[in-house]
Amino acid sequence: MRRNLTAYLFLTPVLLFFGVFLIWPGITLFFQTFQTGGIMSPAIVVGTKNWERTFIDPLVLKTVWNTIRYCLMAIPVVFIIAMVLALALNSVRIGHTAFKTIIYYPTLQPILIAALMFTFVLHQDFGVLNIIMRAITGNPVNFLGNESLAMPTIALVEVWKGVGFWTLLFLAGIQNLPRDLYHAAELDGAGPFRRFFQLTLPLLKPTFFFSIIFATIVNLQVFDSIFILTDGGPFHSTASTTWYIYRSLFTFNEPGYGATLSFVLVIVVLILTALQSFAFRDRN
Amino acid sequence: MTEIAIEFRSVFKKFDDFVAIRNLNLLIRKQEFLVLLGPSGCGKSTILNLLAGIEDPTSGEIFVNGKLVNYLLPRYRNVAMVFQSYALYPHMTVAKNIEYPLKSDKGLSRNRDKITKMIAQAAELVDITDQLSKKPPALSGGQRQRVALARALVRDPEVFLMDEPLSNLDAQLRDTMRYHLINLHRKIGKATIYVTHDQQEAMTMADRIVVMNEGSAQQIGTPLEIYNSPVNKFVAGFVGHPRMNFLPGKSLGNRSVQVGEFKLTSSRDTGQKGTPLVVGLRPTDAKSKKGYNNVEGKITAREFTGTDTILTLSSGSIEGVRFRHIGGGSDIEGDTACFSYAPENVHIFNEDGKGRFS
Amino acid sequence: MWKLIGKQRNVVSLRPTPPVITVSYSVLFLAAIVSILPFLYILSTSVKDTQSLFSYPPEWIPEQLFWGNYVKLFQETSFLNWTFNTIFIGLSITILKLIIDAMAAYSLAKLQFIGKHIISSTLLMAVAIPVAALIIPLFFIVRDMGLLNTYWALILPALANPLGIFLLRSFIVSLPDELIHSARLDGASEWRVFTQLILPLISSGLVVHAVFTFMLQYTNFLWPLVAIQTETRQVLTVGISSLKSNFVVDWGLISAASLLATIPITILFIALQRFFLAQSLSSALKG
Structure with missing residues (x-):
């Protein structure tokens, strides 16, 4: 019993903060979806009105689809580039640490700063990419002002910033693989490609599993780069669910509706991570 | 106390x-x-x-x-x-x-x-x-x-x-x-x-x-x-190295047992005649000459340890029994060897192994 | 066992063939250029005046350095305030979180108690909660506590993130039980076992945790944007984003601010590089 008590005492501070700033907001969120009222005005219980509205509001579906679209653009690209870089890093010795450091460096930056820096890459007048475009085609491209280009461009920011983190993670995974297996495979005459597809990829499966789930949870909340680069435009083509949540609280002063949107986001995250877990488990 | x-x-x-x-x-x-x-x-x-x-x-x-x-x-x-x-x-x-x-x-x-x-x-x-x-x-x-x-x-x-x-x-x-x-x-x-x-x-x-x-x-x-x-x-x-030999036997009553073709006398109780039991013989208790309780067989393996030799014997009814022979010895595989045991060194156990025979 | 923590294994597992090495270096050079070029470009932009920024063809390296953007940044904006706020809040969170997470991690890793499984799986599931979905209720909770526009609004909610507990737990689990038993038999209380044995032995784990906690706070944007309205109390990310909301965007100013904003984290990175790059960061994910 006394041992139990010590264990609980050690857990108390964490559980306290956990309860007040995670569990309580979670419960409050649920009740807020049945309420209306502004930041200043008192809350009124309105039943399922907010929920009914989410089903009619076309922007809800659009933001959810935009968010998923963003994940589908960003995550696979980040993972493939990171895997290639991890393999490259794994096979060089001279300059290994220097490359690792430089490739990791963008990851340190807040996504907001990364997005701001990208304006200097994309800007129609002085963006590096557009200077190159002008030199080649004579015409600059309005990356962020174009409905079909805006979202891929937002995803590009995440690719630039995110690659370093995943490169290092995959590299660590590769280096922790049992070396004997590779020596055995080499003796069996397996070339680098066969070794990669028959050994490295299957053995890294647990790493991929956690990485994909983690990346999905983080990227489904995309907000910072959208807020600073497009503010959801043009024509809501980059409006993410989190962007809509933020706007319903501060621009539209509808926290109840925002709470309902938040609940939608939670559901989307849960469904997608559950699907991923299922897909990974199924193949085992 | x-x-x-x-x-x-x-x-x-x-x-x-x-x-x-x-x-x-x-x-x-x-x-x-x-x-x-x-x-x-x-x-x-x-x-x-x-x-x-x-x-x-x-x-x-x-x-x-x-x-x-x-x-x-x-x-x-x-x-x-x-x-x-x-x-x-x-x-x-x-x-x-x-x-x-x-x-x-x-x-x-x-x-x-x-x-x-x-x-x-x-x-x-x-x-x-x-x-x-x-x-x-x-x-x-x-x-x-x-x-x-x-x-x-x-x-x-x-x-x-x-x-x-x-x-x-x-x-x-x-x-x-x-x-x-x-x-x-x-x-x-x-x-x-x-x-x-x-x-x-x-x-x-x-x-x-x-x-x-x-x-x-x-x-x-x-x-x-x-x-x-x-x-x-x-x-x-x-306890004891090399490990004690365990041989299945039957009580002949009066503190003696039949193990295969050998009849052994123990200082311990063997119970009623006909009771199945297990006889334990430590390799290290063996005397390398004919005596009172004899076990005989063909040598199937020989391990020289320096101070002594461990011989593994098999006969018609018992197999892989090990005995210690002090010194190098000149026996080779295939020879016949004979060991004897003092009655106090013939251990008697229950057949299920759970206890001493009593 | 504890000797292995933080150590790196051999980098190259099999001797790669020359073509593989050539391709690898080409790929890495390309990646390095793409990684670093934007930084160099905003460096060049930040020392140009607005007119030469829009000139075409561009002046890659300005002949005459223009410091006006930096002067304006320090004189007309609260940039120094934002920097101080970011570092102060980041450090406060890091220190507090290190203590409470290590305590919880010790409890979950090495102590026996009823409800352990429920508590640890609840904490683990909480990792999957999208924090962005909680900003609205959190806004009202923090408001009702009277904490809006204070440092506390940023510090306290950050302490509820459970990820670090699992990172530290994986470090503590790898310590041999016998060591802890031995200390208890030697008369140490649980608190002494924790402070004199566990903490020193997982020091590299603590640094990794500290580095990641600080970085997470440094990059935080949405919650400070919601919880802080007073301009001088803002953190760097939100402060710099506010520079863009002016009707006429001063790109020179923004480039100077963006560049300077990278400095504190860069210093930390150089000082603690080993821990940023540590392989153990993967254990943060695996729990």
């Missing part, structure tokens, strides 16, 4: 469905060196953990110096333990490691001189005085072992617990440390419980041995008792 240091009274320990300790009753005298002997997983280390307070017994009582300690936290029990892995604090110097048990004594911690003296004394006892400023990772296995001992010795505990303390050392060092530990124990004279799976270690060090198997104490006794009168097949097989 000698004073009792530790008592286990019908102690059980269960981990979920697994019974680690089954009804343990054990008295340990002050100044006694008690060895818990058994194969891995037999519960011997659990006994130490129960005594140290690392685990709580599921039922039963444990007394130290007559005081019930079941619910006492480890730090209030005043027992010192030497672990198989030594469990030295890797970030502290040897001196700090030895000092650590003294830190909880508030009165002592103000007396720096006394602490320094106590550390020096403990270090002296195990001969590591010149290593005091090093950290454990820089020490050899033997040195770490001695630091662990010094840390146990420094605060004068009621009981010493040693969990296979020598098993990580090489064979030669193990021999010296064994001798060293016994001397240390004589000097200090505190009850010591020593866990090992090495029967030789147990035989040479113990005042008394507790042979454990599957959570139960099989036999408690002096090394001589354990060796000469094992209570069951398990104890008989576990």
Whole structure:
């Protein structure tokens, strides 16, 4: 019993903060979806009105689809580039640490700063990419002002910033693989490609599993780069669910509706991570 | 009557469905060196953990110096333990490691001189005085072992617990440390419980041995008792090297048994005529000439160990029985050899192996 | 066991063939250029005046350095305030979180108690909660506590993130039990076991945890944007984003601010590079 008590005492501070700033907001969120009222005005219980509205509001579906679209653009690209870089890093010795450091460096930056820096890459007048475009085609491209280009461009920011983190993670995974297996495979005459597809990829499966789930949870909340680069435009083509949540609280002063949107986001995250877990488990 | 240091009274320990300790009753005298002997997983280390307070017994009582300690936290029990892995604090110097048990004594911690003296004394006892400023990772296995001992010795505990303390050392060092530990124990004279799976270690060090198997104490006794009168097949097989031969037989009544084509007489009871039983013959008890109780067969294998030769014999009805022949010997495989046994060396066990025949 | 923590294994597992090495270096050079070029470009932009920024063809390295953007940044904006706020809040969170997470991690890793499984799986599931979904209720909770526009609004909610507990737990789990048993038998209380044994032995884990906690706070944007309205109490990310909301965007100013904003984290990175790059970061994910 006394041992139990010590264990609980050690857990108390964490559980306290956990309860007040995670569990309580979670419960409050649920009740807020049945309420209306502004930041200043008192809350009124309105039943399922907010929920009914989410089903009619076309922007809800659009933001959810935009968010998923963003994940589908960003995550696979980040993972493939990171895997290639991890393999490259794994096979060089001279300059290994220097490359690792430089490739990791963008990851340190807040996504907001990364997005701001990208304006200097994309800007129609002085963006590096557009200077190159002008030199080649004579015409600059309005990356962020174009409905079909805006979202891929937002995803590009995440690719630039995110690659370093995943490169290092995959590299660590590769280096922790049992070396004997590779020596055995080499003796069996397996070339680098066969070794990669028959050994490295299957053995890294647990790493991929956690990485994909983690990346999905983080990227489904995309907000910072959208807020600073497009503010959801043009024509809501980059409006993410989190962007809509933020706007319903501060621009539209509808926290109840925002709470309902938040609940939608939670559901989307849960469904997608559950699907991923299922897909990974199924193949085992 | 000698004073009792530790008592286990019908102690059980269960981990979920697994019974680690089954009804343990054990008295340990002050100044006694008690060895818990058994194969891995037999519960011997659990006994130490129960005594140290690392685990709580599921039922039963444990007394130290007559005081019930079941619910006492480890730090209030005043027992010192030497672990198989030594469990030295890797970030502290040897001196700090030895000092650590003294830190909880508030009165002592103000007396720096006394602490320094106590550390020096403990270090002296195990001969590591010149290593005091090093950290454990820089020490050899033997040195770490001695630091662990010094840390146990420094605060004068009621009981010493040693969990296979020598098993990580090489064979030669193990021999010296064994001798060293016994001397240390004589000097200090505190009850010591020593866990090992090495029967030789147990035989040479113990005042008394507790042979454990599957959570139960099989036999408690002096090394001589354990060796000469094992209570069951398990104890008989576990103690003694090479392992005792077990041969199926039938009682002929009147303290004699039929084993295959051989008739053997024992000094032990063999029960009613016709009862199936198991006869135990130690290879080392064999005399290499015809005598009273003879076993004969063809030599199928021959292992020369230096001082003696272990011969494996097979005959029509028994197979793979091993005997010790002192010296090199000139027999080769295929020859016939004959060994004889004194009646007191013919052990009789129940057929199910669970007990001595009675 | 504890000796292995933080150590790197051999980098190259099999000797790669020359073509593999050539391709690898080409790929890495390309990646390095893409990684570093934007930084160099905003460096060049930040020392140009607005007119030469829009000139075409561009002046890659300005002949005349223009410091006006930096002067304006320090004189006309609260940039120094934002920097101080970011570092102060980041450090406060890091220190507090290190203590409470290590305590919880020790409890979950090495102590036995009823409800352990429920508590640890609840904490683990909480990792999957999208924090962005909680900003609205959190806004009202923090408002009702009277903490809006204070440092506390940023510090306290950050302490509820459970990820670090699992990172530290994986470090503590790898310590041998015997070490802890030994300390308890040597008369140490649980608190002494924790402070004198566990904490020193997982020091590299603590640094990794500290580095990641600080970085997470440094990059935080949405919650400070919601919880802090007073301009001088803002953190760097939100402060710099506010520079863009002016009707006429001063790109020179923004480039100077963006560049300077990278400096504190860069210093930390250089000082603690080993821990940023540590392989153990993967254990943060695996729990």
